[in-house]
Amino acid sequence: MSFLLGSGAGFSGDRTDAAVAVVDELILRGEPCALVFETLGERTLAAAQRRMREDPEGGYEPLIEELLEPVLEKCVSHGIRILGNFGAADPAGACRRVDALAKRQGLMSVKLAEVFGDDIRERIGQLDLEPWEAELGQLPEDGALVSANVYLGAAPLVEALRLGADVVVAGRVADPALFLAPLVAHFGWAWDDWDRLAAGMMAGHLAECGSQVSGGYFADPGYKDVPGMARLGYPIIEVEGDGRLVVTKPAGSGGRVDERTVKEQLLYEVHDPSHYLTPDVVVDLSEAEVRCIGRDRVEVTGIRGKPAPARLKTTVCYDAGWQGEAEISYAGPNALARARLAADTLRERLSFRAPGDLRSRFDIIGHVSVFNDDDGKLALAREQSLDGDYRLRLAVEHAERRWVERATQELMALYCAGPAGGGGVRRYFQRRLLSASWLVRREDVMAGARCHDSACGRKHVGDMEESET
Amino acid sequence: MTSMTATTGPRRLHDIAHARAGDKGDRLNLAVFAYDERDYARLVTIVNESRVLEMFAHRGATQVRRYLLPKLSGMNLVIDNVLQGGVNGALNLDGHGKTLSFLLLSMPLVVDDTA
Incomplete structure (x- = not known):
């Protein structure tokens, strides 16, 4: 019998009703x-850490209740274990919130476990660090450090499942480890069974971004059409004890699972496909194959594993001044010329109204924006109709808030003091977070799981007894 | 002459391939796949490291590495320093570089006659 892995969310901000069809x-x-709910991006955790400074309940995923509310009772009553990294910077706080939700729903004996050990902010100064391969920066000064979290592997999640948890609440763990853990707990795979661990990790990799494997982030009308985009079915991965896996989705849901959707997600955020690093196994995808074996069913084979790396990736986030954006629209006859005049006027204003170390970028949305470089070289090389619907965008950053405010206020002043017909100004600014990645020694990380309340502790039927962990 | 095929057949990469972008720090990966496995050889010829580097040079790209995946009729391109600081550092609207898969797909299929 296979083990089924369902995805309920693929990022913080994902659809909050997606899990319903999956659970059914x-x-x-x-x-x-x-x-599994995956809701933690590279920066999400630092943002949560910062929110917690002002709001004691701000340290975990803000949508946790909205995500769990429609499925918690069904999952608990049918023995479907839930795992999520929605604990973010505060897994204990998230547990309290889930506990309150459960009690409100009349579920008196929901067992919660939290995973700990990813937060190394207090210890980072004493640890042996190596820069991640693409990392050039220095560690930030102590005062600027907002968060430092290790990407944990599946082991502490397995520990949480073996404590009998109905809901496992983690902070930073490698996203696919959330999916590998229930497989290890169920099949009793050994921690050096590299090919199976690799298959389980890739099952997680395929599902961790939610609908990105089942028709989300894929549609290109006339080239790659996807039916039912408003009701995309989030993925379900069927995994066999020998590591065979099939990607599918709920019957009757929107979206599609075909060889193309699976291929795109298989390599998503992968660098060297023969050496994909995860905390528990190094995955080799170079011989991987995908094969459609039925409607919305794709089998993935040929995944191989190699021994786990000696070091674990750590993301460090730190305060780095302020950033701001402001925009104004020009449309109709000669709009591009008016938008360009607005940009030139603003650039000149900033040259004497803001300090020289203000970093700024100008885009004309509708002409060339996202493909451009910071100096606008691509836009200058491209001809375009002067008539149209264009939007000037200014983005700035500076160590001091006042200069970011000043610069964005100068864009707003184009309302009256700029070219004709400008409208629709939007302006905002916020603290800027930078992140850097470092590698810590595996043996320096002390991770584990603990029960949130005394109800936790009984075994779930079907779990393997402790294997060689 | 290649100009005939240029006007009657597929004109740009978007006509024969699909792609998805992903980021880690200031490094971008673009996974590219031929719709039809018979176009894989053509994909390998056209989407080479130097052409990709040229396409992203205006953004400061410093290196492109290409990993071929014949069993998937595709390849993975890893481009360094193309995100102008990455999701956290960039002033660009799209700090992740998620839209850049479609910059790659705008690559012409016909190599310049003078090249």
Whole structure:
């Protein structure tokens, strides 16, 4: 019998009703399964850490209740374990929130476990660090450090499952480890069974971005058409004990699972495909193959594993001044010329109204914006109709808030003191976070799991007894 | 002459391939796949490291590495220093570089006659 992995969310800000159809399908199938919420991006954790300074309940995923509310009761009553990194900077706080939700729903014995050990902010000065391969920067000064979190592997999540948790609340863990953990707990895979660990990790990799493997982030009308985009079915991965895996989605849902959707996600954020680093195994995808074996069913084979790396990746986030953006629109006859005049006027204003170390960028949205470089070289090389619908955008950064405010206010002043017909000004600014990646020695990381309350501790039926962990 | 195929057949990479972008720090990966496996050899010829580097040079790209995946009729391109600081550092609207898969797909299929 296979083990089913369902995805309920693929990032912080994802659809919050996606898990409903997945859970219904998991219940219908009646096989052993788990539901995973992945809601933690590179910066999300630092943002949570910063929110927590001002709001004691701000340290975990703000949508946690919205995500769990429609499925918690169904999952608990059908024995579907839930794992999520929605604990962000405060897994204990998230547990309290889930506990309150459960009690409100009349679920008196939901067992929660939190994963700890990813937060190394207090210790980072004493640890042996190596820069991540693409990292050039220095460690920030102590005062600027906002967060430092290790990407944990599946082991502490497995520990949480073995404590009997119905809901496992983690902070920073490698995203696919959230999916590998229930497989290890269920099949009893050994921690040096590299090919199986690699297959499980890639099952997680395929599902961790939610609909990105089942028709999301894929549609290109006339080239790659996707039916039912408003009701995309989030993925379900069927995994066998020997590591065979099939990607599918709930019957009757929108979206599609085909060889192309699976290929695009297989290599998403991968660098060397023969050496994809994860905390628990180095994955070799160079011989991987995908094969459609039915409607919305794709089998992935040929995934190989190599021994886990000696060091674990750590993301360090730190305060780095302020950033701001402001925009104004020009449309109709000669709009591009008016937008360019607005840009030139603003550039000249900033040269004497703001300090020389203000970093700035000008885009004309509708002409060339996202493909451009910071100096606008690509836009200058491209001809375009002067008539149209264009939007001047200014982006700035500076160590001091007042200069970011001043610069964006200068764009706003184009309302009256700029070219004819400008409108629709939007302006905002915020603290700027920078991040850097470092590698810590595996043995320096002390991670584990603990029960949130005393109800936690009984075994779930179907779990393997402790294997060689 | 290649100009005939240029006007009647596929004109740019977007006509024969699909792609997805992903980022880590200031490094971008673009996974590119031929729709039809018979176009894979053509993909390998056209989407080479130097052409890709040229296409992203205006953004300061310093290096392109290409990993071929014949069993997937595709390749993975890893481009360094193309994100102008990456998601956290960039002033660009799209700090992740997520839209850049479609910059790659705008690559002409016909190599300049003078090249």
